[in-house]
Amino acid sequence: MPLKLTHRKIIHVDMDAFYASVEQMDNPDLQDKAIAVGGNSKRGVVAAASYEARKFGVKSAMSGFKATKLCPDLIFVKPRFDRYKKLSQRIRRIFFEYTDLVEPLSLDEAYLDVTHNKKGQPSASKIAEEIRRKIKSQVGLNASAGISINKFLAKVASDINKPNGQKTILPEEVEEFIEQLDVRFFYGVGKVTQEKMYRLGIFTGKDLKEKSLGFLKEHFGKSGKYYYLVSRGIHNSPVKAERTRKSLGAERTFSDNISSEVFLSERLKQIAHEVAKRMKKQDVAGKTITLKIKYSNFEVQTRSKTLKLYISSEELIFEKTKDLLYQEKLKDSVRLIGISLSNLNTEKDSLHASKPISAQLKLKF
Template structure:
């Protein structure tokens, strides 16, 4: 989906259409979760601090996140996917891989299927989607970003290697900012540069990921579309309106997060033996503290372990975010879940939400 959260807000609020808008944070606090294409023209992007976004665009609209609404539309889109194939692997609320080799409508053209799906999404939701078509997941994902917004692209087998040689290393799906910077220091700026290095060298520099990088630059990616994925964790977190200074403040704000985790545990029936506390500081650095138990903790034990981890060592800087989660789950069957997060408190003023 194109700028999904921001596009939903503009869909539901006609007065915001065509205007620079971000979802998440406010003028003084928080982080941008999504930016409309109008906002991106000002250099605003997701994960940018809201304060910096406001400086870049003084008339920027801040919209309160509405995850239930995003989930509602996501399910409508998912239903369209299933009209064509059962092999759907969701990556998030707004993105998924589809294997249409064998499809329910009997079409032999994946390009035509992608075009039909995009048209149905537009008709049903009023939103634009982009698509990438290729012979493996890595290339399809890469192609999906080529003609955004509201477009699609195809990478044919005979075109793949030449295309990848020209692709900037930061555009490779799965190569994040940190890895891209590390590669650039080694003189790897595009696929052609990456292709010059041996498997032995890449494994030495990047560990197990070295084999992945060696393969993808040659158009090799053997991962199948997985319609069911095992959930690995369950968590909740909250970003605070003002930084927390004292441990007493942190513990008071930690309790509602704990209550939300317990609510999700009770709703899902999931249990986990590893308890993790996430702490993000005012300078955006973060720390996690974990403890693995012999048995699945009940609510009281989860609270005790969470507090123990929070108090484990001195917290040296003001805190902007706290999170609590469980992992090492009791799931025995592969299941797919939507991620959630606690609502962030916002101020409403000057017609902005």
């Protein structure tokens, strides 16, 4: 297949333990303490953990119960999302001082394309240093950054010297860097995929690169092409200044497991109400409806259906998810259910997306 290697100057900025760091900054008594933002009840979930807590193995998405077992002195703090959002907006304003090509991934991380920047600074590495210094002086928080020729490499690089550091992968270093990289550090490779790759004898980027496109598609489906390209340093996705929302939904964790579809149906109605309210607020509708079920053993199952028409009303959302609920029997008792709508009427036709520039540029990093 024809390969197009696009060189840009991309920075991935990732705030260090953002929620936890904000809480430590705002409350000096929490400085240097093992803290977790989230709930410590048996159904609570850790949203973020300070680096002091991470030393004990505490991490985001972990149950509060397990986190407490790992770190008995762990301090739980209730999340304050309004505060995090306000600080995130201040950080984003700093990004816009350098470029308008800013693609936020969440409140605490974003891609910046500084190939042509407002400061006329040829070095993306120096821009990243300036941005991190400004965030520290103006907001009071530490940030890490990754700098390279595309989004994939910048994302991988931002984790290397965390916390409060940065890593630049120069164009001439890309091939060697990827070949030596363990596949578990590839962005998009989760635990299940990592284990599958290991079973296939794929441990490094070099091993991945040696596999044919056909082999990777056979074993990893649509993701096979992505792995084939990134193992060669190719990821031509541009930084999108305006990210179109792809889905919208809500979910709920129960204080006690539920094993009856009838009782779950009652909860679904409440969630459908919340989703419909959010759809109305965003003025969107969707065609694909998905029911998410997390069982007591933490196994996650999704059931989806794509409709002929867009929907957004509470009644239709509830009706369609109830159909999905009764589609098959539950495997076990349920601790969480969620509803999401995707294939929204805001999504643009991908055929009209701009094509990546294929010229190889000599860039000073």
